[in-house]
Amino acid sequence: MKNRETMRFFYSPSDRDFIQENCKRYWPHEVEEVIERAALACENTFVFTHRWDMERCEDPYTFKNGIDWTFRFQGDFEWTVNLNRARFMAELGQAYWLTGEERFAASFIRLMNDWLRQNPVTEEEIHQSSARQYNVKDTWRKLDSGIRITNWLKGFFCIQESEQWGEVEQEAFIRALELHGLYLSIAYTPHDRQSNWGFLETNGLFQIALLFPEIEGASQWLRLAEERLETMCELQVFEDGMHNEQSPMYHHEVLHCLFEPVLLANINQHPLPKKVRDTLNTMFTASLSWVKPDGRQPMISDSDHTDIRDILTQGAVLYQRGDLKSRGYSVLDYEGIWYFGEDGMKNYQALPKKEPAFGSTLLAQSGYSVMRTDWSEEAHYLLFDGGHMDIIRAHGHDDFLHFDLTVFGTDFLLDTGRYTYMENEERRYFKESFQHNTTSVDDFSISVYENSWSWGAIAQPTNGYWNSSQAFDYVQAGHTGYKRLEDPVDVLRQILFVKPYYWIIVDTFRSQAEHEFKQHFHFDEYIALDTASAVINAQANNGIGLNMISLEEAVVLEEQACWISKHYNQKAPSRKMTATQTGKGFTKFVTALVPWKQNETLDFSITKIDTFDTRNRKQAENEATAIEVKRGGSDAEVIVFSHQGPFSCQCSGAQMTGEVLLLKRQGEQEQTWVVKV
Secondary structure, eight states, X not given: OOOXXXXXXXXXXXXXXXXXXXXXXXXXXXXXXXXXXXXXXXXXXXXXXXXXXXXXXXXEEEOSSSOOTXXXXXXXXHHHHHHHHTHHHHHHHHHHHHHOOHHHHHHHHHHHHHHHHHSOOOHHHHHHGGGGTTOOOGGGOHHHHHHHHHHHHHHHHHHTTSTTOOHHHHHHHHHHHHHHHHHHHHOOOHHHHTSHHHHHHHXXXXXXXXXXXXXXXXXXXXXXXXXXXXXXXXXXXXXXXXXXXXXXXXXXXXHHHHHHHHHHHHHTTOOOOHHHHHHHHHHHHHHHHHXXXXXBOOOTTTOOOOBOHHHHHHHHHHHTOHHHHHTSOXXXXXXXXXXXXXXXXXXXXXXXXXXXXXXXEEETTTTEEEEESOSSTXXXXXXXXXXXXXXXXXXXXXOTTOEEEEETTXXXXXXXXXXXXXXXXXXXXXXXXXXXXXXXXXXXXXXXXXXTTEESSOOOEEEEEEEEOSSEEEEEEEESGGGGSSSOOEEEEEEEEETTTEEEXXXXXXXXXXXXXXEEEEBOTTOEEEOSXXXXXXXXXXXXXXXXXXXXXXXXXXXXXXXXXXXXXXXXXXXXXXXXXXXXXXXXXXXXXXXXXXXXXXOEEEEEEOOBOTTXXXXXXXXXXXXXXXXXXXXXXXXXXXXXXXXXXXXXXXXXXXXXXXXEEETTEEEEEEEEO
């Protein structure tokens, strides 16, 4: 067995000069933020503003009479767990190396001892905690313990260079590792196998066991950690690479907790199951699939508006993937410098960028699809949610058929975010379907909200379909959410992207009795709305715009106030448009979304036209919808949506067969695509 002296961490003292020089050279803002948060921690002041703090809090709080590790700022338990996850301990270590100031080492030692003194636990208590589902106490929650010890380790490998770090401190630290290792080795339940908690816990266990093999039980812990990682990869990550909670935020937390073991194993030439390495690679591909043109993740299902280019950059280095680099940073990111050092920076600089092999794509198992024009920062981008609610129902929102829309790289239609995990009306507000860009019936949410972490009757997806070509992208899905009504309602949303010009959205409802149907469209808070005419004009302050055109005369449009939450604990006032229609039998909304740029002529017209069957009988509104779009002189499209399944029709001088049809005309040239057979 290797001695600890031969086990390497991500960085070692020989990397210190390189890390200091290049972090300051390329990432001065990040260096400033880390030193500032570390300096606050020296004064018992804590703020959680790191981009990957799961529950951010911009308001600093100072403990004037000693730290209370159970304190809940503004009553929010998530603040407590952030305190006990102790990212500031890693940053105290980084600040020590970046500045050489001994106050950071002194504060690391003081805070470590204070936490251990106030949160004592014995081996007996750990073993007995099984009766409480292994919840020793609030400051020892399992996932927080896994996160905490990885942050302590990051700080330790810097602070141990200080003359203040002696035998007493070393013994206290090793004892902390022993207790955390014992706890994490036994506090693992069937639920953890299916939850992000399991990964967050196991990352900590793996690092203790690999880096400190001299600790009693470490070899067994290492085997357990490897087995758990492999099992959780099988259970939790879909074939398309998305984590099964279907939240980009928690997808990336799980990715991080696979990334660190894989990288540490590489550094120490330690074998890991192939499944673990391959799963991490597919998770990077999923992140690439739905990264937005500005490099951020979508805010769906308890996610923040977080820049993920650091994640893609690190994946590019680890797997030597030029496609990830194409959407990452131009230089190795701040944390990447700490992870990979000088060799990693050279490898990243030498790695050629490569445009991803795919553009628009479907993540079939998770149900997300992405339409995009290209991979530039000024691309059009639409994300559609046609999948089921997350497996364990915790982070899922009631967002069936929701879509995000970015035009020319500018956000227009967004998920409204999450804002809080506290059990209150604001949590409900952001989770129910009314605050997503979807549809509703009789002001019922699609699924039945019970509380912050659970749902009652949960809708299931139906009628999913995806097709993509150079000329178009098409997606459709329905759900069973309104089958629970006394008069059940069938729901279907169809979105056709005629590249790169516009989107057509067709929402249809089938019922026996009369109902009130609504579409909901939530705009980014920086978008101005002009609702003076029948065409809704939305414009950003950079001159990018979007026209929303409703083709159904019975639709009533209303502008309303709403909230957008781009980060936990933050919300901003914004505007939404609601389209309402009452009907029975067959009811439909047909909406065009047309992007434009200021000072560029938008020569665009759209009208509904008639369709006829092969016997020249005119089709009724509940049988087919046909649209003619004219763009710039001789360019035009004819689009047909059949509401009766595949059929053969005559429309605009052409005969076509299929369920969704697209005919493009350019001068005398004509081409037809069967979008859906």
